[in-house]
Amino acid sequence: MALWYDEVHEDKLRFGAKVKRTLFMGQSPYQKVSVFETEALGKALMIDDLWMCAEGDEIVYHEMITHVAMTTAKRSERVLVIGGGDGGTVREILSYPHVKHVDMVEIDAMVVEACKEHLPEIGRAWDDPRLHLSIGDGLAWVKQSHLEPYDIIIVDGSDPVGPAVGLFNEEFYRDCYARLSDDGILVTQAESPKLFREVHFSLIRTLKRIFPVVKPYYQSIMIYAGALWAWIYASKGRKHDDINDELMAFTENRSEFYNRDIHLGAFAVPNYIRRALAEDDKGN
Amino acid sequence: MALWYDEVHEDKLRFGAKVKRTLFMGQSPYQKVSVFETEALGKALMIDDLWMCAEGDEIVYHEMITHVAMTTAKRSERVLVIGGGDGGTVREILSYPHVKHVDMVEIDAMVVEACKEHLPEIGRAWDDPRLHLSIGDGLAWVKQSHLEPYDIIIVDGSDPVGPAVGLFNEEFYRDCYARLSDDGILVTQAESPKLFREVHFSLIRTLKRIFPVVKPYYQSIMIYAGALWAWIYASKGRKHDDINDELMAFTENRSEFYNRDIHLGAFAVPNYIRRALAEDDKGN
Secondary structure, eight states: OOEEEEEEETTTEEEEEEEEEEEEEEEOSSOEEEEEEETTTEEEEEETTEEEEETTSOHHHHHHHHHHHHHHOSOOSEEEEEEOTTSHHHHHHTTSTTOOEEEEEESOHHHHHHHHHHOTTTSTTTTOTTEEEEESOHHHHTTOTTSOOEEEEEEEOOOSSGGGGGGGSHHHHHHHHHHEEEEEEEEEEOOOTTTTHHHHHHHHHHHHTTOSEEEEEEEEOTTSTTSEEEEEEEESSOOTTOOOHHHHHHHHHHOSSOOHHHHHHTTOOOHHHHHHHHHHHHHO | OOEEEEEEETTTEEEEEEEEEEEEEEEOSSOEEEEEEETTTEEEEEETTEEEEETTSOHHHHHHHHHHHHHHOSOOSEEEEEEOTTSHHHHHHTTSTTOOEEEEEESOHHHHHHHHHHOTTTOTTTTOTTEEEEESOHHHHTTOTTSOOEEEEEEEOOOSSGGGGGGGSHHHHHHHHHHEEEEEEEEEEOOOTTTTHHHHHHHHHHHHTTOSEEEEEEEEOTTSTTSEEEEEEEESSOOTTOOOHHHHHHHHHHOSSOOHHHHHHTTOOOHHHHHHHHHHHHHO
C-alpha cells in the first residue's frame, strides 16, 4: 500500500512524497536512517525524518556543493569531505581526473551502508582508488595537525541537530582553516536562509571571523524545505569568480545543472539577506 | 482544530501548510477559491487546491514577475496585467511614480473580491487611481486592436488548467505582440521547468515563434511545486540586461528580494534546460 512520508517543519509546513515501499529503516547510534522508493523521485534517503537526497533530486545539491570550489581553486588535488554519506559529493569531486586524493569522513556507518546498498546510482564512485573513506568524527579529524594540507574542504553535513551540531561551531571551522593550504577553499552547506534564518546568518558570521573571503551562494533544491538552499564559499584569498576556464569547460560539458552562469548567478544575494549582512558589518 | 492543506502534484508529491482557520471558500464559474490562515505563512490563497500566494511567501514571485520588465523597458508608462487577481503584481508596478496607466484584466471576480477582503496586505494598491481593473477575459482584451499600445504586458495567470489554458496558446501571444509598443516587453509566468517541463518548454517555443528576444529566467518560490519557478522575458528587441540605472536604484532600495544581481543571476539557465533549448534550435 502506498503511504505518504513528509518532512515536517516546526509542525507548520510539510513536504511529502508518496512511497511505494520502504527499502531500509534503522536506528544508528546517531540517528534514524530510512530509504524509501518514492513514486516521483525514485529512491530517497531520510535521516531523522528529514529528506536528504533522492535519485530524482540530488544532482543540483551535489553539483552546487562541489563545483563552485573545484572550478575556482588554484589547486584541487587533495580534498576533504566531511559528511556526505550518500556518496554524491565525492562522486562529483572524483569526476575530475586531476584529483589525486579524497578523504571522506562520515560519522555514521549506517548511512554509508544503506546508501551503498540502496542508492548505488548516487554514490557511483565508492570503488575509486583515490577515495579514502573513514567512519569517524569530522571534528576530531580536522584536529590532526600532522595532516598534509587540503586544497579544498567540503562540509556536507545534515541540519544542526543530532551529530551535525558541531559542524556549525567556530572551533571546527578554525581547525578546518588550519588544515587548508594557503590557497585553500572551504565550502559548507548553510541551510535555508528563509526557514533556518538564524543558523544561516550565524554560520556566515562565524566564517567571517576566520576567513578573509566569505560569500554565501544560493540555489533551489526541491526536497529541501524553504525553496532557496544556501552554501557558503570561504577562502584564504581566492575569489569566487576566479574561475579556471579549463576546469569549467570540462565540468560544464558533463554537468546536468551547473555551468558558469549558474556559478556566478548563485552568488546574487537577495535584498533581505544583503541588508541583514550589512547590519552585521555596521555592528562590527 | 488545525488541519493540513496540501497542494498535491500528480498524487506523488505534496506541499502542505497547517491551517488555523478557513477565511473563505467558494466556487466561482471558473474555479474553487479558498483563503486560509496558515500557521507558517500567514493568510494564503488556494485556487483549485493549488497554492497561489501567501502573505509570508509572495514577495519573491511578485517582485520577479514585475521588476525585470520594469527596470529594462525603454518606457513603462502604460502596463497591462492579465490575471494577477491577488493584486500583488499591480502593487509592485504601481510602486513606480512614473507609471501612468495600468489595465488589469482578471477573469474571476471571486478571486479579486476574496483577496480584497482577506489579503489586503498583498493587494495594497487597489485604490490607486492609475489602476483600471476589468473583470473579463484576457484573451478577448488583447484582441481589441483599437487599444493604445502598452509598454509592458505581464501575464500573471495560474496553471494551464481551467480558465488559464488560453494563456499558454500562440494566438494569445500574437495578440499580445500586436498590443505592445515598438520597444515593448512581455513577461509571463512559465511554470516549473522540472515538474511542468513540457509546459515550460512549449511556452518558450511558442514565444520564440513571435518575439525576436525570448529569455527564460528562474527563481525559487517556496509554495510552488518543484523549487525552481520560471518566467519568460520576451521583447521586440530590448535585451534583458539593458537595465535603466535610475529605475534599478529606485527599486533596489525598496525591494525585499529583488536587486540587480538577482535580476542578472536569474537568467542563468541550468544545463538540462540549456541542452533542451539547443536541441530545439538544431531542429529548426
